[in-house]
Amino acid sequence: EVQLVESGGGLVQPGGSLRLSCAASGFTFRTYWMHWVRQAPGQGPVWVSRIKNDGDITSYADSVKGRFTISRDNAKNTLYLQMNSLRAEDTAVYFCAREGPTLTFHFDLWGRGTLVTVSS
Amino acid sequence: QSALTQPPSASGSPGQSVTISCSGTSSDVGGYNYVSWYQQYPGKAPKLMIYEVTKRPSGVPDRFSGSKSGNTASLTVSGLQAEDEADYYCSSYAGRNMGVFGTGTKVTVL
Numbered sequence A: 001e002v003q004l005v006e007s008g009g010g011l012v013q014p015g016g017s018l019r020l021s022c023a024a025s026g027f028t029f030r031t032y033w034m035h036w037v038r039q040a041p042g043q044g045p046v047w048v049s050r051i052k053n054d055g056d057i058t059s060y061a062d063s064v065k066g067r068f069t070i071s072r073d074n075a076k077n078t079l080y081l082q083m084n085s086l087r088a089e090d091t092a093v094y095f096c097a098r099e100g101p102t103l104t105f106h107f108d109l110w111g112r113g114t115l116v117t118v119s120s
Numbered sequence B: 001q002s003a004l005t006q007p008p009s010a011s012g013s014p015g016q017s018v019t020i021s022c023s024g025t026s027s028d029v030g031g032y033n034y035v036s037w038y039q040q041y042p043g044k045a046p047k048l049m050i051y052e053v054t055k056r057p058s059g060v061p062d063r064f065s066g067s068k069s070g071n072t073a074s075l076t077v078s079g080l081q082a083e084d085e086a087d088y089y090c091s092s093y094a095g096r097n098m099g100v101f102g103t104g105t106k107v108t109v110l
Helices: none
Strands: A003-009 A011-013 A018-025 A034-038 A045-051 A058-060 A069-073 A078-083 A092-099 A107-110 A112-118 B009-012 B018-023 B035-040 B047-050 B064-069 B074-076 B086-093 B099-101 B105-109
Touching: A003 A092, A003 A107, A018 A034, A018 A092, A018 A112, A034 A069, A034 A078, A045 A069, A045 A078, A045 A092, A045 B086, A045 B099, A058 A069, A107 B047, A112 B074, B009 B018, B018 B086, B018 B105, B035 B064, B047 B064, B047 B099, B074 B086
Parallel strands: A011 A112, B009 B105
Antiparallel strands: A003 A018, A018 A078, A034 A045, A034 A092, A045 A058, A069 A078, A092 A107, A092 A112, B018 B074, B035 B047, B035 B086, B064 B074, B086 B099, B086 B105
């Protein structure tokens, strides 16, 4: 089955760190660019970060630049998001998403998401 | 990276059509034919409905169609059905390897 499964979310204090993982299966992970998208409760999705299929190119939303790091291990079919210096406004469900093969910044496969709550 | 602007709500009776707008700038919607649309049910992940402004992924009914004029993209749902009641979000490439989503529209089937 073609799927993405996120893990690693939870409750963390402001200023803390968390690493999210996204396990891919059912498709050739190493050939796809991948993204993280987050969605705060009751709000719309917000694009967070993107990584090239071989990991050589990364990009970030201004709101997370310098605090979050996207990476991938193609041997393990896994995408990561290292989140440091977390703030209350980072509270959201974090989705990993696969970019379509035409590389036109659309997301053709999504995981179910993992909830990150930043609170003291 | 300001969110793209969508109307908060839209509605129609079964069988009717509803059109949702997505307003951006020349740096995102107007600058690229990289607009996509997503359907989302409560508690679920978004689902791709339209990509590259007008293209439908396999399995998406042809009742869903997309278009763009200038800095505004639109999603039209024709022949509304009960299962179309959901939140809809547009998204666009915004240059510099970054993306942006819309504010979202809740579609109600009356």
